[in-house]
Amino acid sequence: MFTLINTFIATxxxxxxxxxxLIGALLGGVxxxxxxxxxxxxGIKGLIDAWFESTEHGRA
Incomplete structure (x- = not known):
């Protein structure tokens, strides 16, 4: 009986x-x-801002 209870607890x-x-890995991945x-x-916002600044200076 003790072995059965011990096995259940260990499982x-x-x-x-x-x-x-598993939960920790999922939260870390998220x-x-x-x-x-x-x-x-x-990065994309920086590229867009740099492109607009370069076109504004090109027109002036």
Whole structure:
């Protein structure tokens, strides 16, 4: 009986740990995607601003 309870507890702890690792990996991936998209948008905005500034100086 003790072995059965011990096995159940060990299995539950193992599954819980696996679920927490999975949740952490998913949240880390989401955070990485949000930061990557943010940096990409900042870069694209910088390129657009630089292009508009260069065309304004070209017309003047």
């Amino acid at each position: 539950f702890v193992g599954l819980t740990h696996g679920a927490l690792v 955070a990485f995607l949000i930061m990557a998209i943010g940096f990409l948008m900042i």
